Amino acid sequence: MVFLDFEKPLEVLYEQLEKIQQVGEQGEVDVSATIKELENKIKQTRKELYNDLSGWQRVQLSRHPERPYTLYYIEQMCRKFVELHGDRYFADDKAIVGGIGSLDGQSVVFVGHQKGVNTKMRQYRNFGMANPEGYRKALRLMKLAERFNFPVVCLVDTPGAFPGIEAEERGQAEAIARNMFEMAQLRVPIVVTVIGEGASGGAIGIGLGDSVYMMENTWYSVISPESCSSILWRSWDYKEQAAEQLKLTAEHMTDFGIVDGIIKEPLGGAHTAPDEAAKILKRHLKKEIAELQKMTPEERIERRLEKFGSIGQYDVLESEAEATAKAK
Amino acid sequence: MGWFKRLKDGIQTATQHKKEAPDGLWYKCKHCGETSTMKEMRENYLKCPKCNYHTRIGSHDYFDLIFDGKYTELFLELKSKDFLNFKDLKTYEDRLKSANKKTDLPDAISVAHGKVRKRPVVIAAMDFSYIGGSMGSVVGEKIARAIDFAEENRMPLLLISKSGGARMMESAFSLMQMAKTSARLARMAKAGVPYFSMMTDPTTGGVTASFAMLGDLNFAEPEALIGFAGPRVIKETIKKDLPEGFQTSEFLLEHGFLDFIVDRADIKEKIGDILLLFSNAEANA
16 A cells, blocks of 8 residues: 555554564464554545545545556546547547547547656656647547547546647647537537546546536646746645635636536545445446537537637726727 | 956846846847847837847737727636636736736737728727737637627638747636637528638637637738647647748748738728728628
């Protein structure tokens, strides 16, 4: 088990538990009562630790090395899934995966960022940082979904779109912009869920949908706390403060009306019971898809435009408003 | 041995005896280092008369350059506010105040409608001097309203980008302006109203990755920095030096992301030509 720095009390308890279990295995003393007590203590400590997590702690959880990723969720949720590859222009990006799967009989096109589960795979997946061909593959699959009237499910989990020479040469900016442009008018339902990190353009490039939810221990922001710290504080040491200032947690984002709600995770985070997390996610996706399928494509497109069109916080000065009205 | 020798180290002139060169008489080019008079500069469309470097100019400079004389500014009533109480080394509120004081602009974008070669057009132009031309809620809303205005009046829209990207101090709200503007442009495209995107130095980040790259025509001034990630970030990530001319207008033209590059002296004529060619555009849905 991997423990995060703020989970230190848990780590200590688990160590104690392990030792006592070893004693128990030797068979000389009856330790069942002590084990029971420790297990209760672990439960209690976990509850307390997770009761009030800071922004930075959520960021840490979203990056937990044992956290389930897109392909895990798809495999758990779908009895049948065919992964599809390539953007048909340049290459097959490994950081964005996609394909057609069946959610209890309903064919769905999945698109999502994919991170690796070990060092080698993390490199192979480029740490979930997509190149333009990843966004173009995603768009190709969404267009496929539109042609056959399949709902689209997008799973967001990226530290950002890849900042590389080739990415710029092949039009990283254009690929992300084009996706939002096309997704705004896509005729089938789009259900977006942030399952881990939701960083900047890399996230919104597959993030424009009819329904946008965040899992409990995830974040969504215009920039990662680290980069924000390096730009605004001119040092890498203020990531905790940056995470607080950016107000990037699921609670904040729901309060702001930028996302529609929060998907609960098992206590201690999705990685403590990934199969349970997948069940919760599946229930959520099925419900959202069913709701959205009641609307016509035109209604959904109109609603999408209204949803994203109304996001913004600003003052309107009365006197200037009158001046502009006259000018018209 | 030298003919002249500094006897006392450092600058000895007291501040009150310092001789100031009057502002606005001379221009020293950041690019070639040569000095010209401001008069020569102005006559040369605010480009360096020696090396043709296109200096960073403001929204109203572009309005004066492109419109046939008068134009009407729109949406001046929208003002940014610090609704997240964002504080890094400074508060966002202070940043807004000092930007307002420094620039006398309402925000990082101005929108106006008028005529170019007698044809109506809406122009939205960004100001880099206002918090790096960054896109927050007001920039997004003004672009959205400019699109609505263009669509309602069936006037083509020209958007002149000059921005470091999204405004961090508005966090996810600034990110969502990318989705907001892109979605609105998709609707206008369906309605058959032409949208022209001109990129100027610099156009990076969330601005490039949304409306700047979505023009029916995309073009740029020469030698502008245009990209998604900033050159410093890329260099730090890949730990290699960047090739010569990387992320310039010429680089983007070569890689197929621009329709053409236009010298500032020719912008008005080019826009006039385009408006003529698109004057009988209509929706074909």
